[in-house]
Amino acid sequence: xxxxxxxxxxxxxxxxxxxxxxxxxxxxxxxxxxxxxxxxxxxxxxxxxxxxxxxxxxxxxxxxxxxxxxxxxxxxxxxxxxxxxxxxxxxxxxxxxxxxxxxxxxxxxxxxxxxxxxxxxxxxxxxxxxxxxxxxxxxxxxxxxxxxxxxxxxxxxxxxxxxxxxxxxxxxxxxxxxxxxxxxxxxxxxxxxxxxxxxxxxxxxxxxxxxxxxxxxxxxxxxxxxxxxxxxxxxxxxxxxxxxxxxxxxxxxxxxxxxxxxxxxxxxxxxxxxxxxxxxxxxxxxxxxxxxxxxxx
Amino acid sequence: xxxxxxxxxxxxxxxxxxxxxxxxxxxxxxxxxxxxxxxxxxxxxxxxxxxxxxxxxxxxxxxxxxxxxxxxxxxxxxxxxxxxxxxxxxxxxxxxxxxxxxxxxxxxxxxxxxxxxxxxxxxxxxxxxxxxxxxxxxxxxxxxxxxxxxxxxxxxxxxxxxxxxxxxxxxxxxxxxxxxxxxxxxxxxxxxxxxxxxxxxxxxxxxxxxxxxxxxxxxxxxxxxxxxxxxxxxxxxxxxxxxxxxxxxxxxxxxxxxxxxxxxxxxxxxxxxxxxxxxxxxxxxxxxxxxxxxxxxxxxxxxxxxxxxxxxx
Numbered sequence: 333x334x335x336x337x338x339x340x341x342x343x344x345x346x347x348x349x350x351x352x353x354x355x356x357x358x359x360x361x362x363x364x365x366x367x368x369x370x371x372x373x374x375x376x377x378x379x380x381x382x383x384x385x386x387x388x389x390x391x392x393x394x395x396x397x398x399x400x401x402x403x404x405x406x407x408x409x410x411x412x413x414x415x416x417x418x419x420x421x422x423x424x425x426x427x428x429x430x431x432x433x434x435x436x437x438x439x440x441x442x443x444x445x446x447x448x449x450x451x452x453x454x455x456x457x458x459x460x461x462x463x464x465x466x467x468x469x470x471x472x473x474x475x476x477x478x479x480x481x482x483x484x485x486x487x488x489x490x491x492x493x494x495x496x497x498x499x500x501x502x503x504x505x506x507x508x509x510x511x512x513x514x515x516x517x518x519x520x521x522x523x524x525x526x527x528x529x530x531x532x533x534x535x536x537x538x539x540x541x542x543x544x545x546x547x548x549x550x551x552x553x554x555x556x557x558x559x560x561x562x563x564x565x566x567x568x569x570x571x572x573x574x575x576x577x578x579x580x581x582x583x584x585x586x587x588x589x590x591x592x593x594x595x596x597x598x599x600x601x602x603x604x605x606x607x608x609x610x611x612x613x614x615x616x617x618x619x620x621x622x623x624x625x626x627x628x629x
Numbered sequence: 630x631x632x633x634x635x636x637x638x639x640x641x642x643x644x645x646x647x648x649x650x651x652x653x654x655x656x657x658x659x660x661x662x663x664x665x666x667x668x669x670x671x672x673x674x675x676x677x678x679x680x681x682x683x684x685x686x687x688x689x690x691x692x693x694x695x696x697x698x699x700x701x702x703x704x705x706x707x708x709x710x711x712x713x714x715x716x717x718x719x720x721x722x723x724x725x726x727x728x729x730x731x732x733x734x735x736x737x738x739x740x741x742x743x744x745x746x747x748x749x750x751x752x753x754x755x756x757x758x759x760x761x762x763x764x765x766x767x768x769x770x771x772x773x774x775x776x777x778x779x780x781x782x783x784x785x786x787x788x789x790x791x792x793x794x795x796x797x798x799x800x801x802x803x804x805x806x807x808x809x810x811x812x813x814x815x816x817x818x819x820x821x822x823x824x825x826x827x828x829x830x831x832x833x834x835x836x837x838x839x840x841x842x843x844x845x846x847x848x849x850x851x852x853x854x855x856x857x858x859x860x861x862x863x864x865x866x867x868x869x870x871x872x873x874x875x876x877x878x879x880x881x882x883x884x885x886x887x888x889x890x891x892x893x894x895x896x897x898x899x900x901x902x903x904x905x906x907x908x909x910x911x912x913x914x915x916x917x918x919x920x921x922x923x924x925x926x927x928x929x930x931x932x933x934x935x936x937x938x939x940x941x942x
Binding site: 347350351354355357358359360361362364365366368369372375376379422423426427429430431434435444445448449451452454455456457458459460461462463465466467470471477488491492495519520521542545546548549550551552555556558578581582585586597600601604607608611612615619 | 651653654657658660661662663664665667668669671672674675678679681682732733734735736737739740741743744745753755756759760762763764765766767768769770771773774775803806807810834835836839840857860863864865866867870871891894895898899901904912913916919920923924927
């Protein structure tokens, strides 16, 4: 009688040890991952914090490290984000409305649009740069290396993010609301515009902010569509040459120091801190929106 | 009375049916369709722009020389256009990144889904998603100015070049960890609790439940997460452009600099190339190669997920 009991007891000890070891191993994976990414941010902060100052934000780039700043790049990024925003909100929301409210998914062309958007989300960002170069900067539109072509390239890149988030937000509005509105005599568009969209706005806004947060750090496509690495003026419109924060960072990271005193590495770190601060506040805004206006039906 | 109302309704029905056509509604629908065509046009645009110049490129350079050539020096005359060193460079770095990101990412996902308290998970998940959004140029900076000199050279006293595949690959692994961890965690959590309870009821330990019940049940989602990680790594530009060098070495030695497909495109497009020059066309040929590789991987992942997806109520 006691033999099986013992066997179970013995097994459970070694089992407990194994279990614990596994648990510790999994925990250390998580811990190590967080630690590595923490070291990354700490390293940037240590390198860059000494260079952060109002002068740094309001100065033009310079070949002397101690005088160089990020003003044109910061304004370039603001212009790019504005173009991007004006493009992705109407196009993204309209596509989301069409796919959720109008499209009959038994038709092949509507399914094609859906699959197409999924595929676009997986295309490497530098390929969007090539698209921008061939169609927007040169070729059919020939806009040149200006704010408009850069902003539209980024807009195309993050459009799938907005569409996917917009569709989820619209889908979350219960159909009873639509039916109620239609039953009172509203047309389909009146229903969408006055009932569905207002209810979906927080979700859509969250998606738009996250899309901009992705666009603001994209470097590779901007390199290809010709963002300038060294300009000493702020953009003054859609047809203006421009630089951007990530481009400025890239330029400073890849430039070899001409002398130990003239090292641009710490400047890159300081610019990264500014960029990360922008990113964090965008993400915080998205989280706040989600928590503040999230509706449970 | 009742009958009268009903009769009235019936007589009204034709009026309802013949409601006037609302052209405004049609116009709006048309505009919405136009907007959704933008994404279709984007794909078409990508394919046309890539293929157009690529076809022109292959008029100058025999396609077999491109696909199987082992020397890549397109910018020096007489150029040689073998893409193999770029492809091996890309996959060397992707491989290193996966060696780092898959174990750490999956371990973190298993801990979060199976062990962590709800409060911990609620705290860690958004942080992971935030980390997944760090611009990759930041990782490039880290690889070049910290990981190569401080960790590889000083701490581990390895003899590595300033630009090398190892540092870029490992740091790219860090970049991919949040993606793999976050998506696999979703997949693990989607496995219904009844499966776990059943296994516990049969006397399985937590380890056995996690590895033999939950993990296999979530496999399709986990594979999808890894494939997504691979395609992010293959398409990643900034880390390699900054930290891996721009030397198209055909080598498996990660301490040496290598050049990836994305590095080549980024570095070459940086200069303002004249349209129609061979350098300009080369960007498109390499871009097509990159695009096709990511497309195939994406298709494989969709098929894999469909085939192995377990559907629980």
